[in-house]
Amino acid sequence: MSGLYFEEFKPGAAYQTGWREISAHDIQMYAELSGDRNPIHTDASYMADTRFGKPIAHGLLTVSVLSGMVEALGLHTTTIIAMLSMEKMTFHKPVFAGDKVQGRLSVTGQEPGNQSGKVYFQLEGVNQHQERVVDLSYCVKIKRKPT
Numbered sequence: 001m002s003g004l005y006f007e008e009f010k011p012g013a014a015y016q017t018g019w020r021e022i023s024a025h026d027i028q029m030y031a032e033l034s035g036d037r038n039p040i041h042t043d044a045s046y047m048a049d050t051r052f053g054k055p056i057a058h059g060l061l062t063v064s065v066l067s068g069m070v071e072a073l074g075l076h077t078t079t080i081i082a083m084l085s086m087e088k089m090t091f092h093k094p095v096f097a098g099d100k101v102q103g104r105l106s107v108t109g110q111e112p113g114n115q116s117g118k119v120y121f122q123l124e125g126v127n128q129h130q131e132r133v134v135d136l137s138y139c140v141k142i143k144r145k146p147t
Contacts, residue, residue: 002078002079003075003077003078003080004075004142005079005143005145006112006117006142006144007144007145008145009110009142010107011108011109011110012106014104014107015104015105015106016105017069017070017073017102017103017104017105018069018072019100019101020100020101020102021098022057022061022062022065022095022096022097022101023097023098024097026057026061026065027041027042027058027061027097028042030057030060030061030064034058034060036058040052040055040056041057041058042055043055052094052096054097055096056095056096057095057096057097057099059091061095062091062095062125063089063134063136066103066134069101069102069103070105070123075105076119076140076142079143081116081140081141081143082140082141084118084138084140084141085138085139086136086137087137087138087139088135088136088137089134089135089136090134090136091133092131092133092134092135093127093131094133099128100127100128101126101127101133103123103125104124104125104126105122105124106121107119107120107121108120108121108122112144113141113144115143115144116141117141117144118140118141118142119139119142120139121138121139121140122137123136123137
């Protein structure tokens, strides 16, 4: 599958991913991979008496899953050159094992260059209750259409 070129991204365009469940196994594997074994993510006994009552998924695990779901849309497969920035990341609600997340992506701007251009996106992650769990802005460098 070929992605969209810089010229094909239009400010205001919106895209939506499918749904993905965040499992207890995902949380444990992310803790091992990242080295972040904080008990807020890994210890049910520790979390039992907190306001959450149970372990919460790592915020960056949720963002990583959403990033993969955006990639699965194929919007910039083969046309992305690099991710340039990720900004204004805000976590609104915790994600627990068993929760499902979905990404809602919109194009917020563009800056043309000679052989590539910058495309700015806003990504919102929601849970199965349609509650916003995270949002962030990011910028990628995208190839321009061959002439």
